[in-house]
Each structure stands twice: as structure tokens, then as C-alpha cells.
Amino acid sequence: MSEMGWTAVESVLKPGRYFLQGDETFAEGAIAAGCNYFGGYPITPSSEIMERICSRFAELGEGRAFIQMEDEIASIASCVGASWAGAKAMTATSGPGLSLMLENLGYAIMTETPVVVVDVQRAGPSTGQATRPAQGDIMQARWGTHGDYQIIALSPWSVEEVYTETIRAFNLAERFRLPVILLTEEAVGHLRENVDIPSETRIYNRLRPHDREPPFGQAEVPPMPTFGQGHKLLVTGSTHDEWGYRRTSSAEAQETLVARLSTKVTNHLDEIIEVEERFCDEDELDILVIAFGFTARSAWRAVKTAREEGTRAGLLRLKTIWPFPEEAVRQLALRSRVVLVPEMNRGQILREVQRVAPQARGYNKTDGEVIVPEEIGQAIQEVMRS
Amino acid sequence: MPNIEINSDWCKGCYICVDVCPRKVLEIDQVTFQKGRHPVLVARLEDCTICRQCELLCPDLAIIVSNGKISKG
Amino acid sequence: MKSSTKTEGLTESILSYIRPEVFPTPFCPGCGHGILLGAILRAIAELGWNMDEMLFVSGIGCAAWIPSPHFAADTLHVTHGRSIAFATGAKLFNPGLKVVIIGGDGDLASIGGNHLIHAARRNLNLTAICANNRIYGMTGGQVTPTTPLGIRTSTSPQGSSEPPFDLCRLVVGAGAAYVARYSAYHIRPLIRCLKKALTHEGFAFVEVLSPCPTQYGRRNKLPQPGELLQSMKEECVSFPRAEKMSEEELEGKMLIGEFVS
Numbered sequence: 001m002s003e004m005g006w007t008a009v010e011s012v013l014k015p016g017r018y019f020l021q022g023d024e025t026f027a028e029g030a031i032a033a034g035c036n037y038f039g040g041y042p043i044t045p046s047s048e049i050m051e052r053i054c055s056r057f058a059e060l061g062e063g064r065a066f067i068q069m070e071d072e073i074a075s076i077a078s079c080v081g082a083s084w085a086g087a088k089a090m091t092a093t094s095g096p097g098l099s100l101m102l103e104n105l106g107y108a109i110m111t112e113t114p115v116v117v118v119d120v121q122r123a124g125p126s127t128g129q130a131t132r133p134a135q136g137d138i139m140q141a142r143w144g145t146h147g148d149y150q151i152i153a154l155s156p157w158s159v160e161e162v163y164t165e166t167i168r169a170f171n172l173a174e175r176f177r178l179p180v181i182l183l184t185e186e187a188v189g190h191l192r193e194n195v196d197i198p199s200e201t202r203i204y205n206r207l208r209p210h211d212r213e214p215p216f217g218q219a220e221v222p223p224m225p226t227f228g229q230g231h232k233l234l235v236t237g238s239t240h241d242e243w244g245y246r247r248t249s250s251a252e253a254q255e256t257l258v259a260r261l262s263t264k265v266t267n268h269l270d271e272i273i274e275v276e277e278r279f280c281d282e283d284e285l286d287i288l289v290i291a292f293g294f295t296a297r298s299a300w301r302a303v304k305t306a307r308e309e310g311t312r313a314g315l316l317r318l319k320t321i322w323p324f325p326e327e328a329v330r331q332l333a334l335r336s337r338v339v340l341v342p343e344m345n346r347g348q349i350l351r352e353v354q355r356v357a358p359q360a361r362g363y364n365k366t367d368g369e370v371i372v373p374e375e376i377g378q379a380i381q382e383v384m385r386s
Numbered sequence: 387m388p389n390i391e392i393n394s395d396w397c398k399g400c401y402i403c404v405d406v407c408p409r410k411v412l413e414i415d416q417v418t419f420q421k422g423r424h425p426v427l428v429a430r431l432e433d434c435t436i437c438r439q440c441e442l443l444c445p446d447l448a449i450i451v452s453n454g455k456i457s458k459g
Numbered sequence: 460m461k462s463s464t465k466t467e468g469l470t471e472s473i474l475s476y477i478r479p480e481v482f483p484t485p486f487c488p489g490c491g492h493g494i495l496l497g498a499i500l501r502a503i504a505e506l507g508w509n510m511d512e513m514l515f516v517s518g519i520g521c522a523a524w525i526p527s528p529h530f531a532a533d534t535l536h537v538t539h540g541r542s543i544a545f546a547t548g549a550k551l552f553n554p555g556l557k558v559v560i561i562g563g564d565g566d567l568a569s570i571g572g573n574h575l576i577h578a579a580r581r582n583l584n585l586t587a588i589c590a591n592n593r594i595y596g597m598t599g600g601q602v603t604p605t606t607p608l609g610i611r612t613s614t615s616p617q618g619s620s621e622p623p624f625d626l627c628r629l630v631v632g633a634g635a636a637y638v639a640r641y642s643a644y645h646i647r648p649l650i651r652c653l654k655k656a657l658t659h660e661g662f663a664f665v666e667v668l669s670p671c672p673t674q675y676g677r678r679n680k681l682p683q684p685g686e687l688l689q690s691m692k693e694e695c696v697s698f699p700r701a702e703k704m705s706e707e708e709l710e711g712k713m714l715i716g717e718f719v720s
Contacts, residue, residue: 036552037548037551037552039548039551065551065552067548069544069547069577070573070577071573073541073544074541074547074573074574074577075544077537077538077544077545077547077548078544078545078547078548078551079548080537080545080548081516081535081545081546081547081549081550081552082548082549082551082552083548084535084549085514085548085549085550085552085553085556086552086553087552089548103538104537104538104541107537107538227514227533227549227553227556228511228514228533228553228555230511231533232510232511232531232532232533232534233533233534233535234527234534234536235533235534235535235536236527236534236536237536237537238536244528245481245528246527246528246536395483396482396483398483398487398488398489399488400488400489400672400684400685401489401683401684402489402685402688404685405684405685405686405688405689406685406688423488441470442468442494442497442498442501442646442647442650443494443644443646443688444493444494444497445484445486445488445489445490445491445492445494445496445497446482446483446486446493447470447473447474447477447482447496447497448483450470450471452471
């Protein structure tokens with residue numbers, strides 16, 4: 001059995017510089033984090049993730065399992081089953097596939113099963129434009145499955161960050177016993193960039209019980225047992241008590257469980273939320289641009305241009321989408337006359353920003369094309385004029 | 387000598403055992419009424435051939451049939 | 460009568476396989492799933508298997524409650540229809556687990572139909588037991604893809620007009636290595652069959668016709684558990700007997716025995 005908690009392992013890829021595609025790098029990051037189970041289904045623009053991990057698992061062998069399942073529902077189901085059998089499991093899909101996965105995603109949340117789900121977003125709704133980027137699944141990632149819960153969603157903006165954030169996703173999933181969604185866009189998935197692979201990777205392995213400890217309660221994040229070790233586990237998606245017995249008539253059991261599923265995340269935002277501030281040091285900013293994923297690349301160029309032209313512009317880049325970095329936004333917005341949120345959707349993050357920064361305005365684009373720096377530059381000028 | 391143990395806490399009074407017994411050993415206990423039904427009683431133990439149909443077909447594991455030499459272990 | 464059959468599947472031998480604190484079970488009086496619960500445990504006991512090596516995966520419905528929480532073993536109670544997919548992941552990652560899927564006709568053949576046929580096609584080492592009461596019991600008695608023509612349910616009040624699946628033939632066609640059907644009435648052959656299915660290489664599927672007196676029986680003039688069980692016995696025809704019967708005589712009958720072994 002692997003070491004519990006934080007540990008450093010040798011990178012699987014030989015350290016050095018590689019020229020990689022975003023999708024391929026999700027696979028490499030997963031392997032670096034110790035991913036040893038992948039169950040997936042092909043969908044544009046994420047199929048390359050599955051293909052890469054398939055051939056790499058075959059190369060690496062050693063207790064790694066890969067299967068292409070009959071649909072997305074079965075894919076994530078198999079990941080959850082494997083996770084309880086002790087695996088670090090991952091699947092990858094796009095919007096339509098995530099829609100199918102939602103019920104079992106909720107099952108993973110309810111049973112506190114670590115699993116990583118990559119969503120390479122494409123233009124939607126429905127079949128939409130399979131090969132075109134979008135950022136339209138933000139709210140689906142947050143609230144797609146029914147009920148009340150917290151979810152973790154990360155947004156890498158470069159291929160190098162795909163590597164590091166995928167490792168982070170696995171670590172967070174193991175640490176908080178929760179599914180973690182890697183929200184990216186087709187533009188990042190199909191981007192090719194240099195990635196510097198370090199010699200070591202810091203990974204977190206789930207805590208396992210030493211003796212008989214309740215797998216679903218008492219501790220904020222209870223230690224997670226594995227099938228086949230005589231624990232006589234009761235894993236269920238029904239409301240349950242700390243030992244896993246169904247308690248479908250108990251108000252107390254329902255409240256206790258639902259509350260802990262949320263507070264185990266909200267009590268540890270410092271461990272989960274990561275943002276990046278660029279050019280945000282002054283006491284007062286003329287304009288704060290809040291962006292994430294591929295759009296943040298264009299936003300960064302636009303902010304730099306604005307700075308060159310004398311505007312006190314700053315960029316807040318959200319590396320964590322959920323839980324939403326409310327505090328970081330609030331603090332910066334207090335010192336920003338104007339706030340602009342460019343995104344490839346019709347205002348999904350904008351509304352979250354507006355809750356703490358009512359002055360925020362959006363630059364919203366849903367034509368299946370990336371937002372280019374000039375567009376954001378123009379939007380900056382427009383909102384500053386008004 | 388056969389022995390038939392009926393767990394009246396687990397018996398739900400479905401009477402499958404009464405119906406399937408080829409020797410009519412078991413009967414509905416018309417006197418006792420608990421948990422909303424009449425449980426089952428052993429009426430003619432001497433006719434039991436230890437075929438165990440009652441035990442195997444009881445949906446509630448509420449009948450144990452043995453040949454009287456029960457090994458405790 | 461062989462004297463050895465008198466000591467098969469002793470109830471005493473399976474009491475350590477259950478959690479007694481959750482008995483009596485929530486099943487209705489006369490529920491065939493209770494009979495099947497006992498049969499499965501008796502088969503495991505006769506094989507001398509250790510419950511610590513087993514994983515029971517079940518979905519949603521009365522049948523899914525057979526292992527969860529009654530079996531003192533690792534149990535994975537999942538979403539409706541998806542038990543086979545969850546089981547596939549667990550088995551693939553840890554092939555040392557003896558994985559058994561237990562579900563009803565609605566769970567495994569309606570919403571779960573796709574996963575059933577793919578598991579049969581893959582022929583992974585899994586055992587799937589379908590407790591087929593030919594109705595959705597837990598939700599109040601709706602029609603399922605295995606409800607016989609003419610049977611009344613809450614969503615076929617005038618008698619079902621849709622032809623049902625022959626589940627065993629479906630799973631044979633999909634490629635399973637072991638396929639058999641018995642009813643809860645045929646308890647001794649059923650226990651022997653379950654032992655074969657559990658130990659068989661590849662995908663093993665056992666369909667167990669199970670009486671549901673509350674939803675199926677009451678709506679179709681067979682409310683007494685004993686009568687419903689008896690009618691099920693009369694509905695069943697073994698392969699050798701069927702060979703001597705005409706097509707008309709076989710109308711409405713259910714073949715029992717091994718389809719593929």
C-alpha cells in the first residue's frame with residue numbers, strides 16, 4: 001500500500017523540456033500524480049487524453065488499468081468503483097459527456113470518492129461545435145448534479161499548467177475525498193507548448209483507517225478504506241450515517257451529512273483556492289480584469305498593452321474556479337474603479353464576481369472562437385469610458 | 387429426532403413454509419398475533435422428514451431445521 | 460433421497476455472513492428476493508468462500524437491497540442501472556476481488572441494459588444475478604421490459620401490451636460464458652447453479668424468477684405468497700421437458716436451466 005498523506009515521488013517522465021499538446025499533458029500530469037485507472041469514452045476535443053493515457057499505461061504497466069467503456073455514464077461509474085478498490089482514477093470528456101456523467105458525479109460527491117474529471121469545454125449547448133472552444137460549463141461544473149454540495153474545479157491556462165494543475169487535482173481529490181473537475185477549453189487542449197518536467201512530484205495519498213474508523217463521519221475528511229481488506233464496507237449513495245448504514249428517514253443524518261460535505265471544503269479554502277495577481281499592487285486600479293483559462297492569456301496581453309498606454313490595469317487570474325475565490329475578488333475590487341470579466345460564455349463567472357463586486361461588467365463571446373487581446377483591449381476602453 | 391426452530395421475530399407470516407411442507411408439519415398459529423400477523427408454529431414435529439424445504443424457501447432465514455444434534459460453535 | 464442434500468446450505472452456516480442487527484429484512488412477506496438472499500449465501504458457504512474477498516455491487520430497487528446492508532461483506536450500493544459499470548472498474552483494478560452484481564429486472568435490463576450487454580460482450584470475470592420479479596417493486600409496481608404480455612401493473616393497468624425480453628437469450632447473444640435461469644421455487648437447483656456461476660470463468664449471468672406478492676401478485680389475482688410461488692413453478696419448464704412440448708404448449712412458459720455453460 002502506498003504511503004499516506006504528502007510524499008515526494010520521482011517524475012515518471014525524465015526531467016527536461018518537452019513540446020507537448022495540452023490534451024497529452026493531462027495524461028502525463030495524471031501519470032505523474034499516480035493515476036493508475038482510466039475509464040473513458042471518446043469525445044471531441046478530449047479523446048487525445050484517453051488515447052495518450054491508453055498507450056502510456058500500456059508502456060508503463062505495473063498495476064495500471066485502462067478501459068474504454070460503453071458510454072460516459074459507465075466511464076465515471078467505473079472510475080468510482082476503481083477508486084474504492086484503491087485506485088487514483090480519472091476520466092476525460094467534454095460538455096455533452098459531463099452532462100451524462102452528472103448523476104454519478106453526485107454519487108462520487110455523496111460517497112466522498114476521490115476522482116478526477118477533465119472537461120475540455122467546447123461550444124454548446126448540446127452537440128454545438130465539437131472542435132470549437134468555449135467556457136460554457138462553469139455553472140454545470142458547480143451545480144450540474146442535483147442537491148447541495150461543494151465541488152472543486154481548476155482552470156489551467158497553459159500546457160505547463162495543465163501538468164501542474166492535473167497533479168494538484170489528484171492531490172485535492174485525495175485530500176478532500178471529492179471529485180475534482182479540470183475545466184479547460186478546446187483551445188488549451190489542442191495547444192502545443194513547452195513544458196518543463198521537474199525531477200520530483202509532490203503527491204498526496206488519501207488517509208486510510210488504522211483500525212475501525214467510521215468511513216463517513218466523525219473526522220471532517222474521514223480516512224478512506226479500500227475494498228478487499230475485511231472492512232465490510234457499506235458504501236451507498238443514499239443518505240447514510242458515519243458507518244454507511246442507510247438512514248433515509250433521519251433528519252439528523254441528512255443534515256449532518258450534507259453539512260459536512262460542504263464544510264469539509266469551505267473550512268479549508270486556503271488549501272484549495274489559488275489565484276494569480278499581475279500588476280495589482282497599487283492602492284487604486286483603474287481597471288481590474290478577471291479572467292481564467294485560455295481567455296486569461298489574451299487578457300494578460302490586453303492588460304500589458306493598457307499599462308503601456310498609461311492605464312493602471314491589473315489582471316486577476318482565477319486558477320481555481322470552484323470554490324469561487326470570493327475574498328480575492330472582493331479585496332481587489334475594492335481598489336478597482338472598474339472590473340471587467342471577459343469569458344467565452346454569456347456571463348457565468350461575471351455573476352459570481354458581481355455578487356462581491358457589483359460594478360463588474362462582462363465581455364461575453366459565444367461564437368466558438370477564442371477572445372483575442374484586441375477585443376479585450378477595446379472592451380477595457382469601452383468600460384472605462386462609461 | 388428432527389428439530390425445527392422458528393425465529394418469530396424474523397417471521398413475517400407469509401406462510402410459504404406452511405404451503406410447501408409435504409407433510410403439513412407447520413401451521414399458522416391462530417392464537418398468537420404479534421407485529422401485525424400470526425406467526426408459524428410446529429404442529430406435527432414427528433412427521434418431519436428433514437427435507438428442509440421450509441428452511442430453504444423461507445424468505446427471512448427464520449427457520450432452522452436440524453436432526454436434533456445441533457453443534458454449537 | 461441422497462443424504463448429502465440434507466446438509467446443503469445450512470442456515471447456521473450462513474448466519475456469520477449476515478448482519479443480524481438489520482434483520483428482519485425490509486422485504487415484504489413472501490418476497491422472492493428473501494429466498495434468493497438465502498440461496499446466494501448458501502452457495503457461498505458451500506463453496507467455502509471468505510466474505511472478505513467478496514465485493515457485492517447493487518443498484519436501486521428491492522433486489523439491490525439483497526446485499527446492502529444484509530451481507531457482512533464489502534457492499535457498493537450505487538445509482539440505478541449502473542452497478543455493472545461500477546463493478547467493472549473495481550474488478551479491473553483489483554482482479555483479486557470476487558465481484559458479484561445483484562439487481563432487479565428494471566435495474567439490470569431496463570436502465571442498465573446497455574451495461575449488461577457490454578459486460579457480457581467483454582466477458583470479464585463477473586457474476587451478475589438478476590432477481591427478476593418482472594415489475595418495479597420499490598416504486599409501486601410499474602411495468603418493466605420483462606413483464607409478460609397481459610400482466611397488470613400500475614403502468615399497464617389493462618395488461619401489458621409490450622413483448623418482454625427473454626433476458627437469458629439476450630445475454631447469451633451478447634456473449635456471456637455462463638447463462639442460466641431458475642425460479643426462487645427451484646431452490647436446490649438454484650443453489651447449485653449459483654455455485655457454478657460464482658466459480659465460472661468469464662461473465663456469468665443467473666436470472667432468478669422471483670415472486671413479488673405485493674405489486675405483481677395482488678394485481679394479477681395471486682396475492683398469497685405461497686400461491687404466487689406455486690404459479691411460478693407451474694410457469695417454468697426445464698429444457699428436457701420443453702423438447703417434448705409443442706409450440707402451443709410452450710406459450711407463456713419460462714424455460715429454466717442452463718442456456719450456456
